[in-house]
Amino acid sequence: MTAVMNQPMAGDLETRFAHARKPDPIAASETTSSGISIDGVSMVFPGAGNAPAAVALENVSFEAASGQFCVLLGPSGCGKSTLLQMVAGLARPTSGTVSVNGRVVNGPGMDRTLVFQEYGLFPWLNVLENVMFGLANKGIAKEESRVIAQRWIQVVHLDGSEGKYPHQLSGGMRQRVAIARALAVEPRTLLMDEPFGALDQFTRISMQKQIAEIWTMTRKTILFVTHSIDEALLLGDRIIALTPSPGRVRAIIDLPGERPRTQQDLINKREYIDIKRDLIEMFETPAEYQ
Ligand SMILES: Nc1ncnc2c1ncn2[C@@H]1O[C@H](COP(=O)(O)OP(=O)(O)OP(=O)(O)O)[C@@H](O)[C@H]1O
Numbered sequence: 585m586t587a588v589m590n591q592p593m594a595g596d597l598e599t600r601f602a603h604a605r606k607p608d609p610i611a612a613s614e615t616t617s618s619g620i621s622i623d624g625v626s627m628v629f630p631g632a633g634n635a636p637a638a639v640a641l642e643n644v645s646f647e648a649a650s651g652q653f654c655v656l657l658g659p660s661g662c663g664k665s666t667l668l669q670m671v672a673g674l675a676r677p678t679s680g681t682v683s684v685n686g687r688v689v690n691g692p693g694m695d696r697t698l699v700f701q702e703y704g705l706f707p708w709l710n711v712l713e714n715v716m717f718g719l720a721n722k723g724i725a726k727e728e729s730r731v732i733a734q735r736w737i738q739v740v741h742l743d744g745s746e747g748k749y750p751h752q753l754s755g756g757m758r759q760r761v762a763i764a765r766a767l768a769v770e771p772r773t774l775l776m777d778e779p780f781g782a783l784d785q786f787t788r789i790s791m792q793k794q795i796a797e798i799w800t801m802t803r804k805t806i807l808f809v810t811h812s813i814d815e816a817l818l819l820g821d822r823i824i825a826l827t828p829s830p831g832r833v834r835a836i837i838d839l840p841g842e843r844p845r846t847q848q849d850l851i852n853k854r855e856y857i858d859i860k861r862d863l864i865e866m867f868e869t870p871a872e873y874q
């Protein structure tokens with residue numbers, strides 16, 4: 585109770601969150617023809633038996649422009665995975681629309697690939713075969729798909745490990761296979777659900793560098809889920825901050841400065857220090873007080 589009473593008042597917070605802007609409702613006419621557009625999306629899961637329905641997402645609207653690295657940042661249970669699955673076409677919103685590159689998403693497509701936190705590798709396939717997997721679905725001949733897979737294996741620094749099976753790899757290596765597999769099919773849009781959440785700090789830093797390099801090289805539209813404010817600041821062009829359950833857009837922050845950013849930038853550069861402080865304060869403040 586005391587904590588609630590000590591919260592700053594609405595106007596006070598808004599003026600201090602100088603970098604954040606309140607989400608604007610996106611009019612249909614403003615929807616970009618490329619990139620990702622989330623428009624008034626809600627998701628209600630029916631309760632099992634007599635349990636009440638669970639509102640996972642409520643009226644979420646934002647855009648990620650083509651080629652943008654957009655980060656979904658929010659606490660556990662706020663609907664980040666649900667939202668990503670909608671963009672992947674694996675779930676449908678209860679209301680609202682999800683569009684990618686100008687088309688309303690009605691199901692999965694080769695133009696979008698999803699990298700899961702749990703890697704999602706096939707344990708009976710080796711590294712090369714795992715990376716080649718999606719290419720067969722795309723109708724690419726075996727020899728050509730081997731060459732393409734080999735190239736992406738090199739990009740994620742796994743050459744030499746082509747014949748290894750997932751159980752013979754570390755967590756970081758498995759995640760790199762998953763990333764290579766996702767990229768090998770040349771999607772325009774890459775969806776990443778907490779891809780580095782299970783990794784130790786050193787591997788995570790190295791993976792963050794690699795994904796920043798891959799983004800610089802390919803300029804894919806990336807929608808990237810994380811719990812980590814530092815990771816969001818390091819990688820994102822744009823941060824979509826969500827409220828705890830149900831997930832609503834709390835703020836949209838377009839990050840300033842040159843890319844790629846380094847851990848040192850986050851520690852030393854005023855702009856990132858300020859945004860980090862704002863975000864910490866925002867997440868410590870119940871949404872109803874903003
Ligand atoms: N299939 C489902 N049936 C019922 N409820 C679900 C289902 N999937 C998700 N939920 C509920 O929707 C809410 C959002 O879940 P979601 O997995 O999207 O959260 P999240 O932000 O990804 O969390 P985390 O950071 O822990 O991964 C949660 O309350 C969850 O219990």
Ligand SMILES: [Mg+2]
Pocket residue numbers: 664665666777
């Ligand atoms: Mg999740």
